[in-house]
Amino acid sequence: MSAMMQTEAMSQAEARNAFEAALRAHRGIVLKVAHNYASLPEDRADLAQEIAAQLWRAFPGYDPGRSLSTWMYRIALNVAISFVRQHGQRSRQQVPIGDEHADLAATTFDHESAQQVERLRQFIAAQPPMDRALLLLYLEERPQREIGEILGLSETHVSTKIGRLKQRIRTEL
Secondary structure, three states: OOHHHHHHHHHHHHHHHHHHHHHHHOHHHHHHHHHHHOOOHHHHHHHHHHHHHHHHHHHHHOOOOOOHHHHHHHHHHHHHHHHHHHHHHHHHOOOOOOHHHOOHHHHOOOHHHHHHHHHHHHHHHHOOHHHHHHHHHHHOOOOHHHHHHHHOOOHHHHHHHHHHHHHHHHHHO
């Protein structure tokens, strides 16, 4: 094997190792997005696999000077939004906010609060994919600047959309 081929093989192995480490460290992003955009277990698995594949394809273009989690969220949400558009209503049925919130209504609150949490979950599940992504990131307490970077929106636009969504939540719930 020539020196050039050895260098290329080594850099491919290093890239693969770096990607695998990044995916392991931030696998929660992939799982959370898949869980929030697909209701059926087989759809969640398919979506998580597609997100991982897209992350792998995009990894050579990742700029290490930028936040890895922001970059991963952006790709994961774009893949999930495309997934919802392709699969239509099938994937929009009763989508929970996320694993860490799944039992909130049953264990933490009184009956009235539990009903409010369930109505909020239903509200979020009924939103268009972009608004759902915005709410997911907002509920994770991501800074508006980062939400804008992930979703490709200006910070002002994020602020406006969050304000409007909060108003709709107050009105509808």
